[in-house]
Amino acid sequence: MNEDFAKNGNISIPSYFYISGFSGIPHIRYYYMFLFFVYIITLLGNSCLMLVIIIDRTLHTPKYVAVFNLSLSDICESTAVIPQLLATFLFGNQLIPYGLCLCNMFSVFVSMTTQSLTLAVLSFDRFIAICLPLRYHMIVTHRSMLIITGVTWVVALLMVIVATIFISRLSFCRVIVIINSFYCDHGPIYRSACSNNFPSSVIAKLYPIMILWFPLFFIIFSYTCIAVALFRITTPQDRQRATKTCTAHLILVAIFYAPITLTYALSDIIDTNTRIINLSLTSALPPMLNPIIYTIKTEEFMVSMKRVLKQRIIFPSPK
Helix, strand or coil: CCCCCEEECCEEECCEEEECCCCCCCCHHHHHHHHHHHHHHHHHHHHHHHHHHHHCHHHCCHHHHHHHHHHHHHHHHHHHHHHHHHHHHHCCCCEEEHHHHHHHHHHHHHHHHHHHHHHHHHHHHHHHHHHCHHHHHHHCCHHHHHHHHHHHHHHHHHHHHHHHHHHHCCCCCCCEEEECCCCCCHHHHHHCCCCCCHHHHHHHHHHHHHHHHHHHHHHHHHHHHHHHHHHHCCCHHHHHHHHHHHHHHHHHHHHHHHHHHHHHHCCCCCCHHHHHHHHHHHHHHHHHHHHHHHHHHCHHHHHHHHHHHHCCCCCCCCC
């Protein structure tokens, strides 16, 4: 037993975690290949979005600071989830060392938290732009938006660091701990401990409220105020223009929050594999769809992208 455990005081650290998700699903290799193509499209789409924002000076606005941050968190989340998932299941590396497992959990939760908070920041931007248009340029500046996006990363890092520290203080009574998920998920890990896991159980209940439900409540509140403000706009053209600016963000919010909400609401009646597939799609699809939706639904960005192409920065013609 001493050879299988690394002792640190009263903490017993397992040698490996065994990721057991996607067990017993027929033709699951096709799903892994699908996720591989999703990852490639995510990298290309978000990289192009970020590149256009950097190149075109007309997009150097506070709003696109948040959009850039959303694309960055999308790339981070996809990179944290999909390559590890493929390495784990497609290539049969389901035994993950203790330290690597905690790193995987840390990276997934930081990027997911940042993505959720950034969606709330974008709703704040739209709320000020439509409800307080005369004060928009006073409230939403480059400095304030950079501070806000910086705070989202700091909050995400601090929250996940605390969760990871409490996980690292847990004792496990098995050499290999089985995790019934598609990555090193916080819930299955702390529930597998044989020591007091009360702090981690509190975190498991508190963090979803702070990471998911509070930002979602803020977004709903913001768009309720926006809807009231739109009804007060007498000109149909102004109402239509204001609605268009919110459409892309509302679609992103629905794509990110709806699957998570439904999965947790129906967790008692859906089987484990369905839950795991739904959550893996929730981690993979929104980062891929975000740049596509912004490209299609945002006229301002389409104009900027055409301008960049016309300037032949991306595809220069031979002289």
